[in-house]
Amino acid sequence: MARATDPGSELPEPTGTDTSPPPLSHRRILEIVWALVLCLFVSSLSATVVGTALPTIVGDLGGQDQLAWVASATLLTTTVSTPLWGKLSDLFGRKKLLFYAIGVFVVTSALAGLAQSMGQLIGARALQGIGAGGIVALSQAIMADIVSPRERGRYTGYLGASFGVATVAGPLIGGFLVDGPGWRWCFYVGIPIAAIAAVVLHRTLKVPAVHVAAKIDWLGATLITTSATSLLLMLSLAGIEFDWASGWTVALSLLSVASLIGAVFVERRAAEPILPPRLFQVPTFRLAGIIASFLVGVAMFGAMIYLPQYLQVVRGQSPTMSGLLTLPLVVGMLVVSFLTGRAVTKWGRWKVFPLIGLPLMALGALLLSRLHSETSMVYASVAMVVFGAGLGFTMQTLILAVQNTVERRDLGIATSSATFFRSMGGAVGVAVFGAILSSRLSSEIPRLLAERGIRPPAGSLSDQLGTPDEIGLLPEAIRSVVRDGFSMGLDSIYLVIVPLALIAFVAVLGIREIPLRSSQSDAVVESEAEAIEAVGRAGV
Structure with missing residues (x-):
């Protein structure tokens, strides 16, 4: 059992294979961090850049009925592959696996740009998501390898910034490329950036070679992947390709549940499980890595996906302008994320920040629920800043908390699992919020038409609700109703986010905080309970 030796709760040096690389200089860490930021930026950009290009892609390749899968295929494979990359990196080393992930991303990006049919493009995008999943999982884990938890806050803000910048820059870059060299460059644009990042990492990232003599748990990996894929397919397709109350929904749900039960059985008996059951014995992993991360994913994707809907449909803005108008959210997230990281490093404490951030997210969502067609953009910008600040306090801090309370051998899978649950939350949120929006539209538009004495247009409701440009061509009276x-x-979507953020707040409130370790070579204790006991004995 590990014991604290001083009020700073530093733990004894690790033994055996639980080794750490020599401390790196601040300059060397920054070089590595910026390379990781470039990797994360291009992986995030691959998901956001295609939005403005989709109409042109469909016009060139055809396949209007397959349009949604150009984006969904990448999200699906990114999410389900993330924990697999994390576990494999624990077994075979993160640097090697990251280069494989970058290689997969680069090759499949080129294939997507060369696609001659929608089927080829969707297939390339699905494979591209596998590479993106590796980049997302391993970048966070490498950060944990090279920087101690106490100092990590100084650098994690950069990683969080890459997602926010890609969210805003994606539509802008996509529009520029479609109007210029063509839509295929939406997939080519990330290749040189990823290549530069790989070169920098090869030159600067020096970590010990790792190879654990263990049999890979392929059965557990298959069952976990099947469970997650079935759930995501059901959430992505229900209400679009088939009804929510349909045989397909039931079949995919049963397959997901059965695979999950099988995975639990297999993982409890595997010598080297893909998702070790011992992680679920760590309270911080359960509360921060699963519950809070999942709910933050729901809230974050709900805000970021549906804010452009408000700006384009309700306010009549162009895709490019809507991207610019979401800058307050991104700026709020980036600024607060940087300041939070500095404060975490200075004080060695993390819990207070999500306890501030989650109520801010709830408040921001409540403010966003008051938006309508005549709302001042100053008010809308303030609401976005508040919500973004809440994300900045919370998102990276939850991952840091998880990393601080697991054994080094589980660092990769714990990090990637927290990211996985956040992505799953995003997928669930997009599906559930989409159902809420469709339900409200189906009830409110006919009611408003009748209330205002407007004769309903010919055809079904869905025929009238096309792209924002098509809605803009409707007669003024009908457009106003839509x-x-x-x-x-x-409004309903943002009101749902409010209690979800507060539930996440309660989950974090229930965590017994462990001060962040101030040395990368500090041993990681056998369980969080032992760490709490050790800190108590040291008088912290």
Whole structure:
């Protein structure tokens, strides 16, 4: 059992294979961090850059009915592959695996740009998501390898910034490329950036070679992947390709549950499980890595996916302008993320920040629920800043908390699992919020038409709700009804986010905080309970 030796709760040096690389200089760490930021930026950009290009892609390749899968295929494979990359990196080393992930991303990006049919493009995008999943999982884990938990806050803000910048820059870059060299460059644009990042990492990242003589748990990996894939397919397709109350929904749900039960059985008996059951014995992993991360994913993706809907449909802004108008959210997230990282490093404490951030997210969502067609953009910007600040306090801090309370041998899988649950939350949130929006539109638009004495247009409701440009071509009276209906539906989405953020707050509140270790070579204790006991004995 590990014991604290001083009020700083530093733990004894690790033994055996639980070794750490020599401390790196601040300059060398920054070089590595910026290379990781470039990797994360291009992986995030691959998901956001195609939005403005989709109409042109469909016009060139055809396949209107497959349009959604150009984006969904990448999200699906990114999510399900993340924990597999994390576990494999624990067994075979993160640097080697990251280069493999970058290689997969580069090759499949080129294949996507060369696609001659929608089927080829969707297949390339699915494989591209596998590479992106590796980049996301391993970048966070490498950061944990090279920087102690206490100092990590200084650098994690950069990683979080890459996602926010890609969210805003993606539509802008996509629009520029479609109007310029063509939509295929939406997939080519990340290749040179990823290549530069790989060269920098090869030159600067020096970590011990790792190879654990263990049999890979392929059965557990298959069952976990099947469970997650079935759930994501059901959430992505229900209400679009088939009804929510349909045989397909039931079949995919049963397959997901059965695979999950099988995975639990297999993982409890595997010599080297893909998702070690011992992680679930760590309270911080359960509360911060699973519950809070999942709910933050729901809230984050709900805000970021549906804010452009408000700006484009309700306010009539162009895709490019809507991207610019979401800058307050991104700026709030980036600034607070940087300041939070500095404060974490200075004080060695993390819990207070999500306890501030999650109520801010709830408040921001409540403010966003008041948006309508005549709302001042100053008010909308303030609401976005508040929500973004809440994310900045919370998102990276939860991962840091998880990393601080697991054994080094589980660092990769613990980090990637927290990311996995956040991505799963995002997928669930997008599906559930989409259902809420569709339900409100189906009820509110007919009601508003009748209330205002407007004769309903010919055809079904879905025929009238196309792209924002198509909605903009509707007669003024009908367009006003559609915009008000969208505003009411989006209000419901943001109101749902409020209690979810507060539930995450309660989950974090229940965590017994362990001060961040101030040395990368500090041993990681056998369980969080022992760490708490050790800290108590040291008088912390």
